[in-house]
Amino acid sequence: MPRSEAMEGSMRAPAFAADIVREWRAGNRSGLARLLVVVLAVVAAATFVTSIMTGAADASLSNVVHWLAGMEGADQAPSVRDRIIILDIRLPRAVLGLLVGAALAVSGVVMQGLFRNPLADPGLVGVSSGASLGAVLLIVLGSSVFGPLFALVGFYALPVAAFFGGLATTLLLYRIATRGGQTSVATMLLAGIALGALTGAVTGVLVFIADDKQLRDLTFWGLGSLAGANWTKILAAAPIILMSLAVVPFLARGLNAITLGEAAAFHMGIPVQRLKNIAILSVAAATGASVAVSGGIGFVGIVVPHLLRLVIGPDHRYLLPASALLGGTMLIFADMLARTIVSPAELPIGIITAFVGAPFFLWILLRGRSNMGL
Amino acid sequence: MIKVSDISVRLAGRQVIHGVSFDAAPSTMTAIVGPNGSGKTTTLKAVSGELSPVSGKVTINGHDLAALRPWQLALKRGVLPQSTIISFPFTVREIVRLGLSASGTVSHSANDRIADDTLEAVDLAGFAGRFYQELSGGEQQRVQLARVLCQISAPVSDGEPRYLLLDEPVSSLDIRHQLTIMRLARQFCERGGGVIAIMHDLNLTAMFADQMVMMRAGRVRASGPPREVLTDETMEAVFGCRMQVNVAPTRDIPFVLPQSVAI
Ligand SMILES: Nc1ncnc2c1ncn2[C@@H]1O[C@H](COP(=O)(O)OP(=O)(O)OP(=O)(O)O)[C@@H](O)[C@H]1O
Numbered sequence: 001m002p003r004s005e006a007m008e009g010s011m012r013a014p015a016f017a018a019d020i021v022r023e024w025r026a027g028n029r030s031g032l033a034r035l036l037v038v039v040l041a042v043v044a045a046a047t048f049v050t051s052i053m054t055g056a057a058d059a060s061l062s063n064v065v066h067w068l069a070g071m072e073g074a075d076q077a078p079s080v081r082d083r084i085i086i087l088d089i090r091l092p093r094a095v096l097g098l099l100v101g102a103a104l105a106v107s108g109v110v111m112q113g114l115f116r117n118p119l120a121d122p123g124l125v126g127v128s129s130g131a132s133l134g135a136v137l138l139i140v141l142g143s144s145v146f147g148p149l150f151a152l153v154g155f156y157a158l159p160v161a162a163f164f165g166g167l168a169t170t171l172l173l174y175r176i177a178t179r180g181g182q183t184s185v186a187t188m189l190l191a192g193i194a195l196g197a198l199t200g201a202v203t204g205v206l207v208f209i210a211d212d213k214q215l216r217d218l219t220f221w222g223l224g225s226l227a228g229a230n231w232t233k234i235l236a237a238a239p240i241i242l243m244s245l246a247v248v249p250f251l252a253r254g255l256n257a258i259t260l261g262e263a264a265a266f267h268m269g270i271p272v273q274r275l276k277n278i279a280i281l282s283v284a285a286a287t288g289a290s291v292a293v294s295g296g297i298g299f300v301g302i303v304v305p306h307l308l309r310l311v312i313g314p315d316h317r318y319l320l321p322a323s324a325l326l327g328g329t330m331l332i333f334a335d336m337l338a339r340t341i342v343s344p345a346e347l348p349i350g351i352i353t354a355f356v357g358a359p360f361f362l363w364i365l366l367r368g369r370s371n372m373g374l
Numbered sequence: 375m376i377k378v379s380d381i382s383v384r385l386a387g388r389q390v391i392h393g394v395s396f397d398a399a400p401s402t403m404t405a406i407v408g409p410n411g412s413g414k415t416t417t418l419k420a421v422s423g424e425l426s427p428v429s430g431k432v433t434i435n436g437h438d439l440a441a442l443r444p445w446q447l448a449l450k451r452g453v454l455p456q457s458t459i460i461s462f463p464f465t466v467r468e469i470v471r472l473g474l475s476a477s478g479t480v481s482h483s484a485n486d487r488i489a490d491d492t493l494e495a496v497d498l499a500g501f502a503g504r505f506y507q508e509l510s511g512g513e514q515q516r517v518q519l520a521r522v523l524c525q526i527s528a529p530v531s532d533g534e535p536r537y538l539l540l541d542e543p544v545s546s547l548d549i550r551h552q553l554t555i556m557r558l559a560r561q562f563c564e565r566g567g568g569v570i571a572i573m574h575d576l577n578l579t580a581m582f583a584d585q586m587v588m589m590r591a592g593r594v595r596a597s598g599p600p601r602e603v604l605t606d607e608t609m610e611a612v613f614g615c616r617m618q619v620n621v622a623p624t625r626d627i628p629f630v631l632p633q634s635v636a637i
């Protein structure tokens with residue numbers, strides 16, 4: 001870079017920061033929000049790389065990268081073991097963490113926007129358990145009842161089944177908890193508990209009639225883990241998750257408007273019914289795909305959006321991308337903890353997210369009690 | 375022109391509005407008055423397109439309301455609801471911007487100027503950085519009005535008049551701000567737009583409205599300019615209490631004092 005440009009750049013930085021602060025004081029947090037999205041993207045990339053480098057076994061990332069790029073600099077060709085650890089174990093795990101974390105956080109944001117309530121989360125209100133039920137149904141009754149479906153969609157069958165399970169629960173919940181465009185928090189949470197219990201019970205029956213092999217497939221839904229990550233799973237979940245992530249930015253303006261109520265959103269030109277339909281579909285798709293590949297990982301959809309709202313406010317144009325990035329980062333990070341805390345053994349990641357998320361949820365509940373009608 | 379022709383509305387299986395008709399012309403402030411539960415809000419919801427009448431129709435500048443899409447409506451009229459609860463901590467500026475995003479204007483600098491001007495017009499200059507949920511009831515009401523005014527900032531666009539539909543715009547304001555807001559609505563009319571406002575204060579209505587629509591039990595009981603419809607007889611017919619309507623000597627505007635009723 002020519003020197004003059006470098007100097008100008010370094011002088012512009014403080015002015016830029018001052019601008020953001022001034023704007024923020026004047027109630028405009030969009031400058032800060034844009035900056036945060038960039039920062040989060042960098043942090044996500046860094047966490048991603050770090051997670052590939054860390055683990056119980058030693059494996060040299062740089063060797064593998066050089067080898068992949070066909071470059072000279074590799075001291076020696078990486079061992080097969082290194083290649084497998086990096087490319088077939090850690091990389092798919094990090095990719096899946098990023099995808100699932102983003103999907104869960106974004107589902108949380110969309111659901112909270114739709115229900116106009118900071119406590120709505122696919123995990124808490126039974127959508128995830130609905131999705132699990134879909135997946136379990138498929139595993140247990142799969143070959144006999146859903147045979148043709150299996151044949152038709154191959155390894156997409158599981159995410160698709162989870163999607164329909166999630167969709168059914170979301171629709172039911174929306175019907176129950178929303179009257180005349182207003183959602184009752186209490187009804188939503190209680191209905192969520194009831195739906196979760198109901199789907200849990202049905203799942204229990206299915207587990208009871210499952211055979212040994214099916215049982216092994218099933219146990220993993222209870223906990224939620226990225227341990228089973230592989231490229232086939234990614235291939236099954238990624239298109240669905242990426243599609244939902246690509247759709248939700250178009251909901252941002254509508255979700256902002258609906259903060260003032262469904263009527264006000266309509267007055268401001270939002271086709272409310274269509275917004276709700278698309279929102280419910282994308283939540284069900286993203287949650288379903290995540291549950292299908294990683295089980296029920298809780299609280300990401302509550303913690304991430306809430307933290308971000310404290311900093312950049314509820315504007316969904318920024319909240320959605322920021323949540324996707326922070327959600328992915330948090331999940332990769334939680335997975336790193338899960339892999340290393342009791343290394344060489346491994347904790348289910350759901351335990352870690354619950355340890356962080358549940359107290360956080362209680363904190364939100366206590367703090368916001370007065371203005372959430374509880 | 376907004377034409378309401380013989381509309382009937384059912385809510386929860388009960389007919390609430392029975393064949394209501396009236397016109398709201400551009401450059402005119404039309405006030406809807408009537409007792410609680412007389413169907414004012416419901417009528418306004420039918421005019422805004424939020425509720426569809428079971429019979430009759432509403433046209434806005436000649437277009438049938440039922441045929442317009444939400445975004446087309448949003449360019450023709452803004453709506454101030456009777457109350458607004460928001461679910462997430464937006465700042466005042468962010469709320470006002472929501473109105474701008476519905477206005478169809480895209481220029482950033484123009485938008486910022488409109489937002490600042492509007493906040494100043496509702497006497498909220500300096501409030502842009504405050505959180506909506508931390509404002510008083512009257513301040514919140516003025517923020518919402520500012521949002522609506524941002525959506526419909528020009529009273530006339532492409533040669534077509536635009537409309538403000540206001541449900542009790544001054545109900546929680548102090549006397550000075552009541553006047554501020556009523557003057558703002560007046561100016562909107564003088565610049566070629568139309569206003570339909572639901573009002574409870576008959577004296578403010580008499581001062582500012584060009585037309586009054588008096589409702590009772592879901593029907594229009596009287597309509598016309600305040601000086602014609604504000605009479606002892608309509609007061610009794612609509613509100614069911616005997617009150618004397620007087621005329622202020624200096625300005626020829628009718629007024630009613632509650633003191634005139636027998637206690
Ligand atoms: N969602 C609803 N479902 C059933 N009935 C309703 C509903 N909303 C209003 N009503 C009824 O319709 C009638 C008209 O109500 P509306 O809100 O239009 O009255 P209003 O004239 O605006 O009264 P106020 O001066 O109190 O605001 C009332 O009898 C009310 O009980």
Ligand SMILES: [Mg+2]
Nearest residue numbers: 414415416456
């Ligand atoms: Mg009303």
